[in-house]
Amino acid sequence: MHTNAAAAWNLFPGTIGWRKRRQHLSIPGATLESLPPERLFDLTWAATVVEHALQRLREECESKGKLWLFQALSSHLTDERDEVSYAKLSAELGIAETAVKKQLHNMRQRYRSLLRDEVSQTVEDPADVDDEIRYLCASLATGTE
Amino acid sequence: MRLDTGICVSCLLREGLEGGDDVSQAFYQTVLAEVDAPHKSWFLGNYEILEQIGCGGMGVIYRARQRHSRRIVAVKRVLSYRADSHEALERFRREAQAVASLDHPNILPIYEVSESEDGLPFFSMKFAEKGSLQENAASLRDEPRKCVQLMAKVAHAVEYAHSRGVLHRDLKPGNILLNDRGEPLVSDFGLAKLLDGNNDLTRSLTTFGTAGFIAPEQAGDAAVDLTPAADVYSLGAVLFNVLAGRPPFLGSNPVSVIRQASETQAPKLRSLAPSLDRDLETICARCLERDPKARYQSAGDLAADLERWLAGRPIVARPVSPPARIWRWSQRNPKLVGAATAGLLLGAAAVWLFRGELFRASQFNPPDRSIAVLPFTDSSEAKDQEYLGDGISEEILHTLAQVDGLRVAGRASSFSLKGKNTKEVGEKLNVGNVLEGSLQRQGNRVRVTAELIDARNGFRVWTETYDRELDSAFALQDEIARSIADALKIKFAVRLSAHEQPGNGVYDRYLQGLFTDVTHPTGVSRIGASVPVQNPSDPFTVPDYTSPGDFDPRRPDTRVTAAPPGTGFTTSVRDRASEAGLRTNKITADVIAAPPETAFNTSVRDRASEAGLRTNKITADVTAAPPETGFNTSVRDRALEAGLRTNKITADGPASLQGFVKDAKGEPIKGADVRIESRDGKQVFSTVKTDPKGRYISQGLQPGVYRVTLLVNGAVKASIMNTQTKANQPTQLNFDFKPTSQAGNTARRGKRMVWMPGRTGSHHRR
Numbered sequence: 057m058h059t060n061a062a063a064a065w066n067l068f069p070g071t072i073g074w075r076k077r078r079q080h081l082s083i084p085g086a087t088l089e090s091l092p093p094e095r096l097f098d099l100t101w102a103a104t105v106v107e108h109a110l111q112r113l114r115e116e117c118e119s120k121g122k123l124w125l126f127q128a129l130s131s132h133l134t135d136e137r138d139e140v141s142y143a144k145l146s147a148e149l150g151i152a153e154t155a156v157k158k159q160l161h162n163m164r165q166r167y168r169s170l171l172r173d174e175v176s177q178t179v180e181d182p183a184d185v186d187d188e189i190r191y192l193c194a195s196l197a198t199g200t201e
Numbered sequence: 202m203r204l205d206t207g208i209c210v211s212c213l214l215r216e217g218l219e220g221g222d223d224v225s226q227a228f229y230q231t232v233l234a235e236v237d238a239p240h241k242s243w244f245l246g247n248y249e250i251l252e253q254i255g256c257g258g259m260g261v262i263y264r265a266r267q268r269h270s271r272r273i274v275a276v277k278r279v280l281s282y283r284a285d286s287h288e289a290l291e292r293f294r295r296e297a298q299a300v301a302s303l304d305h306p307n308i309l310p311i312y313e314v315s316e317s318e319d320g321l322p323f324f325s326m327k328f329a330e331k332g333s334l335q336e337n338a339a340s341l342r343d344e345p346r347k348c349v350q351l352m353a354k355v356a357h358a359v360e361y362a363h364s365r366g367v368l369h370r371d372l373k374p375g376n377i378l379l380n381d382r383g384e385p386l387v388s389d390f391g392l393a394k395l396l397d398g399n400n401d402l403t404r405s406l407t408t409f410g411t412a413g414f415i416a417p418e419q420a421g422d423a424a425v426d427l428t429p430a431a432d433v434y435s436l437g438a439v440l441f442n443v444l445a446g447r448p449p450f451l452g453s454n455p456v457s458v459i460r461q462a463s464e465t466q467a468p469k470l471r472s473l474a475p476s477l478d479r480d481l482e483t484i485c486a487r488c489l490e491r492d493p494k495a496r497y498q499s500a501g502d503l504a505a506d507l508e509r510w511l512a513g514r515p516i517v518a519r520p521v522s523p524p525a526r527i528w529r530w531s532q533r534n535p536k537l538v539g540a541a542t543a544g545l546l547l548g549a550a551a552v553w554l555f556r557g558e559l560f561r562a563s564q565f566n567p568p569d570r571s572i573a574v575l576p577f578t579d580s581s582e583a584k585d586q587e588y589l590g591d592g593i594s595e596e597i598l599h600t601l602a603q604v605d606g607l608r609v610a611g612r613a614s615s616f617s618l619k620g621k622n623t624k625e626v627g628e629k630l631n632v633g634n635v636l637e638g639s640l641q642r643q644g645n646r647v648r649v650t651a652e653l654i655d656a657r658n659g660f661r662v663w664t665e666t667y668d669r670e671l672d673s674a675f676a677l678q679d680e681i682a683r684s685i686a687d688a689l690k691i692k693f694a695v696r697l698s699a700h701e702q703p704g705n706g707v708y709d710r711y712l713q714g715l716f717t718d719v720t721h722p723t724g725v726s727r728i729g730a731s732v733p734v735q736n737p738s739d740p741f742t743v744p745d746y747t748s749p750g751d752f753d754p755r756r757p758d759t760r761v762t763a764a765p766p767g768t769g770f771t772t773s774v775r776d777r778a779s780e781a782g783l784r785t786n787k788i789t790a791d792v793i794a795a796p797p798e799t800a801f802n803t804s805v806r807d808r809a810s811e812a813g814l815r816t817n818k819i820t821a822d823v824t825a826a827p828p829e830t831g832f833n834t835s836v837r838d839r840a841l842e843a844g845l846r847t848n849k850i851t852a853d854g855p856a857s858l859q860g861f862v863k864d865a866k867g868e869p870i871k872g873a874d875v876r877i878e879s880r881d882g883k884q885v886f887s888t889v890k891t892d893p894k895g896r897y898i899s900q901g902l903q904p905g906v907y908r909v910t911l912l913v914n915g916a917v918k919a920s921i922m923n924t925q926t927k928a929n930q931p932t933q934l935n936f937d938f939k940p941t942s943q944a945g946n947t948a949r950r951g952k953r954m955v956w957m958p959g960r961t962g963s964h965h966r967r
Contacts (some may be wrong), residue, residue, distance in 0.1 A: 106213045118228060118261060121253040121261075134213055159232065167216065168216055168224075186218060
């Protein structure tokens with residue numbers, strides 16, 4: 057349970073309900089203060105979308121009794137292929153290296169599907185998903201510079 | 202920007218732009234299934250998860266080991282996609298706590314209700330070694346007598362829960378577990394309520410699990426208030442199932458099963474199992490009546506009939522004329538006829554001789570709100586903690602004595618009865634409740650156990666154990682006494698009828714949910730935790746306060762007192778809709794309280810309309826009424842800061858919140874719910890309804906900062922953040938709806954403003 061509230065920002069308390077505990081954006085408070093509200097909103101929006109996709113992924117793993125797999129691999133979702141030490145993960149998890157590769161690959165793909173699904177719910181036309189993701193990426197870039 | 206897991210948000214977003222095929226959930230599950238789980242321990246709170254033992258409608262069940270005691274328990278965890286709203290989770294927590302207070306040998310005990318790191322609730326409960334009735338059904342089928350014995354116990358357990366205001370709603374063989382001795386343990390009490398209220402039948406059915414066991418009225422109109430008869434139906438269906446080897450109705454899908462249950466009479470038990478006794482068939486048929494009124498009126502009645510059958514006596518379900526009843530009985534028990542006749546005569550003589558005693562006993566009818574506090578006994582080996590036990594008792598006594606409307610027996614008379622049984626204490630002091638307890642010291646720790654006993658029947662109403670370090674005896678004494686006294690106030694408040702509510706804030710404290718040990722249906726009602734029972738004799742009827750006549754000024758939570766004259770100051774409300782909740786129909790209001798003598802113009806900056814949100818603009822006027830004594834406060838609560846604070850108490854004394862709700866035409870909205878929540882919305886302190894004039898008032902609040910949410914017909918219309926309330930003065934908060942006709946469908950860059958999944962509140966229709 058997160059207790060050090062001062063160290064983390066919950067941008068919109070209450071509006072995220074129970075999810076808020078996980079929504080800790082490591083942006084210095086001063087930076088947030090200086091952001092215009094619209095930008096701040098986009099930041100939270102982006103984080104929420106990502107959080108939701110991750111949460112769904114986590115629960116899909118958990119419902120199959122594979123939360124341990126999620127916990128071990130989710131931090132490598134965005135790693136480049138050569139950044140991942142499959143041998144280390146294999147030793148940690150006690151499963152074959154090939155199995156680690158396969159699981160991480162599929163977890164990535166599934167995460168992508170979930171993320172796109174989350175974003176598609178927020179745009180009028182499903183074809184806008186890519187644009188929306190790019191827009192949010194751009195917002196993040198300018199918002200946290 | 203990174204999540205607290207350290208992953209960069211941008212990277213996670215960009216991942217969505219990478220190529221690759223869509224991976225469906227089904228496919229991914231097969232991939233997950235490929236990898237075998239080596240033993241990987243992980244923890245949920247204090248529990249080391251050992252293995253998954255089930256996956257129900259709401260979540261996952263694990264076998265787990267308690268970290269320190271090594272005790273093996275079952276841990277049930279709700280998954281958020283099963284309950285995707287804050288309300289549902291909140292209800293889950295309340296329900297679990299209500300169930301945790303049920304204490305019956307045939308109800309699966311819940312040890313702890315807690316929350317995991319990600320904020321999802323879970324609870325730990327006894328691990329039932331022999332699995333469920335479903336798993337044991339085949340072996341039990343050949344022993345109808347054993348089945349009936351088992352079901353009689355189950356019915357007693359259900360009856361007990363009903364008497365505490367908890368309906369099960371999902372009785373089925375899978376929810377009746379067996380301990381190592383084969384004794385039944387009913388699990389999952391009231392939890393089916395979690396996702397109830399959703400009109401989507403398919404979803405309800407998944408929630409309910411097996412459709413064959415729920416009462417027809419339960420599957421129908423979601424608005425129907427269920428009664429214990431719904432559980433009686435399910436008990437009958439379970440009995441039918443264990444005896445016949447299948448539920449009463451079968452079908453290719455849940456909907457067809459429900460339809461059959463609603464439209465046709467249940468098949469006769471003996472048409473499936475001809476060897477069974479006709480009386481069992483009658484008992485099942487009585488439970489499975491489509492009309493709830495035609496069933497046994499209580500689970501206790503069913504239990505009694507099952508026990509009659511076990512004892513070879515005529516059952517009640519099939520009315521038998523009295524002479525025939527005697528004839529049948531005498532046929533079965535020829536030797537007893539003579540003895541019974543003699544017994545009757547003796548009995549009559551005894552009644553006559555001891556009529557005085559009997560009459561006195563029946564006269565023991567103490568006031569419900571009365572209590573005696575016995576000195577807490579010292580069960581330490583050294584027996585050197587008597588002073589602490591006495592001190593705690595005296596402190597509790599002192600605290601309770603200050604509660605209006607609660608009769609507390611005096612110290613001397615109570616303490617003189619130390620060691621007597623509770624019934625005797627109750628009778629001697631004419632009190633309905635007796636609080637007793639014990640304490641035990643081990644090293645520098647002390648464990649205090651308190652029990653509230655209903656003096657009329659000797660049943661334990663409430664119990665709590667406190668484990669504390671013995672640093673300062675006085676502080677400990679104070680703290681425990683206060684905890685117990687507060688919990689008891691809640692208990693008493695729960696058990697009082699609305700008309701008897703003392704206006705001392707005790708009841709309001711209950712409303713605030715400071716203690717959520719809600720064993721009453723008020724905690725599970727569709728209106729919410731705050732609705733008291735108006736008719737204690739029928740705790741399952743939740744009153745509807747929407748009609749004008751229902752507005753009862755005696756009810757603390759609906760009482761409307763006129764706001765103090767407008768000598769107060771006007772505040773400035775800056776609407777940060779675009780910051781905090783544009784897409785979620787949420788309005789964040791910064792409330793700036795100013796010194797009373799200063800007059801401000803109301804300034805409402807509505808960014809929602811700027812951004813083109815297609816919704817009603819909400820004007821929040823927050824006016825603090827003039828304080829009794831002058832103050833000079835300038836509080837500026839920014840929405841951004843809100844997350845860093847908890848509800849803070851600014852001063853002693855109760856605060857209150859009041860105002861009106863008006864629609865776009867300026868007409869009052871009656872029957873709307875105004876919910877007073879913690880700032881993060883995770884805790885609901887009170888829900889009050891607006892009266893026919895659209896007014897509401899919530900009294901007895903702790904002074905502090907709240908989030909106030911308005912719900913009209915169950916839909917969230919507005920949430921006002923950071924509403925500051927102050928001690929001993931009412932705060933005015935009005936909801937005035939004005940449509941913004943110019944608001945368009947599109948906002949920035951043609952993006953459709955929609956509901957953000959998982960956030961609380963409701964979104965407007967497309």
